[in-house]
Amino acid sequence: MKSLKKQRRIQVIALAAVALVVSTALIGYAMRDGINFFRAPSQVMAEPPAPTEVFRIGGLVEEGTLERGQGETVRFRVTDGGASVPVTYTGVLPDLFDEGQGMVGTGRYINGTFEASEILAKHDESYMPREVVDALKEQGVYKDPKGGS
Template structure:
């Protein structure tokens, strides 16, 4: 009788392990397109991402770089004050999008230009995405905003 209980316990543990591995594999497979890595312009200059790889870029919209093309195509450069990357976007920009302000874009590199499918801008006068702040701190150019300003 004890051998039967022990065997049943081993079978249940083995089945649970197989189910755990299977569910982990399914979750990983489902998320494969949903994971976008963040890169600063300097990181892109150091090691260019693969053509067509979807990732996020963040930084400040470079002053004087915003150009409106035909229709709803907009081009500008995003910078971390060390390196700039040209960006092209077709669509409606967020209301708070402006030169000299923080932004994060999702897209991929095509012929040396970041072609964005989504652009996110700051939502108040002091907000800047954490990834952008970290990248600017890494460059030594980020200044903490004063409380109440």
């Protein structure tokens, strides 16, 4: 009788372990397309990602590089002070998007140009994404709008 209880307990534990492994694998599979890593322009230029990899890039829109093309296509360069990356975007830009302002774009790096599928701009005069601030601080070009470091 004891061996039957012991055998049943082992079966339940084994079944629970298999269910845990299967559920973890399913969650990982579902999230594979939803994870976008952040890269600064210096990181992109130092180690260009594969054309199939979707990632986020952020920094400041370089002064004098904003070109509005035909239709909704826009070209500009994003910089972190150490390097700059050309960006193309087809769509409507956020209202607060401008030269010298912080931005984050999602897309792919293809043939030396970041082709953005989404562009986000800061939403008030003091906001900038944390990743962009960290990248700018690493390059030594970040200026705190509140007067700090």
